[in-house]
Amino acid sequence: MSEQTSVGSGGLAMRRAAIALIVFVVLTGLLFWLDPENLYLWAKAVHVIAVIAWMAGMLYLPRLFVYHSEVEVGSEQSETFKVMEQRLLRAIINPAMMVTWVFGLWLAWKGFGFQGGWLHAKIALVVAMSGMHGYLAGSVRRFAEDRNEKSTRHWRVMNEVPTLLMIAIVILVIVKPF
Numbered sequence: 573m574s575e576q577t578s579v580g581s582g583g584l585a586m587r588r589a590a591i592a593l594i595v596f597v598v599l600t601g602l603l604f605w606l607d608p609e610n611l612y613l614w615a616k617a618v619h620v621i622a623v624i625a626w627m628a629g630m631l632y633l634p635r636l637f638v639y640h641s642e643v644e645v646g647s648e649q650s651e652t653f654k655v656m657e658q659r660l661l662r663a664i665i666n667p668a669m670m671v672t673w674v675f676g677l678w679l680a681w682k683g684f685g686f687q688g689g690w691l692h693a694k695i696a697l698v699v700a701m702s703g704m705h706g707y708l709a710g711s712v713r714r715f716a717e718d719r720n721e722k723s724t725r726h727w728r729v730m731n732e733v734p735t736l737l738m739i740a741i742v743i744l745v746i747v748k749p750f
């Protein structure tokens with residue numbers, strides 16, 4: 573697959589992601605308008621849906637890197653992985669992260685006035701998750717330019733980081749231990 577095709581499909585994925593975001597925002601606005609009494613619950617539902625999409629991508633992308641780092645640079649498989657990684661990042665992971673943050677911050681303000689040890693700890697861990705997001709996004713670019721220098725073992729270890737962060741975040745927000 574040529575680089576041009578991969579760039580073209582990346583642009584298409586971005587357009588689709590932008591359209592999906594707009595549709596999402598319009599639908600959410602409609603729900604808020606139809607059922608204003610349950611605004612908080614609707615926002616929480618949207619937040620959790622976005623979290624699921626973000627986490628699905630964050631758990632799958634390093635797994636793709638594990639497979640990608642095992643194949644030969646320039647091979648057909650390597651080119652296919654590039655397209656899969658770029659589409660996953662642009663069409664799912666990036667927009668899902670934005671929606672998670674926007675609705676999460678709104679919930680934190682509306683429901684808790686940004687108070688609570690569990691909330692501060694949760695936000696700190698979500699910042700760490702976003703840092704991991706940035707690292708993975710940079711790695712998509714490095715793989716696309718055939719510049720990955722990390723081993724398969726490195727990606728296997730990296731694959732566990734979002735999982736551990738996610739477990740801690742979910743316990744903090746549901747149990748609210750402090």
Ligand code: HEM
Pocket residue numbers: 616619620623627672673675676677679680681683684694695698701737738741742745746
């Ligand atoms: C800056 C980002 C985030 C902020 C400020 C934030 C904040 C919040 C707040 C205030 C709630 C409502 C809690 C309640 O009503 O009891 C909530 C719900 C929730 N959040 Fe987040 N969140 C963020 C990101 C995340 C992430 C990354 C995850 C998962 C990995 C996550 C998982 C959840 C879950 C599962 C709920 C539902 C909890 C429940 O209803 O008991 N959040 N979030």
